[in-house]
Amino acid sequence: MRGNQVLVIMGVSGSGKSTIGALLAQQLGVPFHDADDFHSAANVAKMQAGTPLEDEDRKDWLAALVAGIREWSRQGGAVLACSALKEAYRQQLATAGPLVWVFLDGSQELVRTRLAARSQHYMNPALLASQFAILEKPAYGLCLSIAEAPQxxxxxxxxxxxxxxxxxNPGAGA
Incomplete structure (x- = not known):
């Protein structure tokens, strides 16, 4: 990892973004940030009620993440767990500078099982279908199956x- 990179661990809710992101940040010795922490109280309430967010709901959230990415890059890099479900969201995040993308991919059935087992998150499991409906899988970055263990x-x-x-840096491996 280059010194100022920000890695974005992306996928639907329940795909393991926070778990993988926190473990990765620890291994790399960089800060970990969860995009969920940047949602407004109104967005959190909407999701808790089972109402999917619209693009308009995400504007301030995405702007805050762009500002964060710029700052984290200046401070030496970070790992960000962020759904980044649509290409338009990823393009907006990328305005902050070059990002490394890791997409955690899995079936809706597997993710539904994981969501049913967790209790410490505001995301209403009823929103899972809406997340898969708007998911635009990236054709770049690293795509990994969530069927594998976090380690x-x-x-x-x-x-x-x-x-x-x-x-x-081709000479770096020599």
Missing amino acids: QLVAQILAYLREESVSA
């Missing part, structure tokens, strides 16, 4: 970062 996923991300670092 395995982190190891794959670290290997990907090493590979990217060597390909960005």
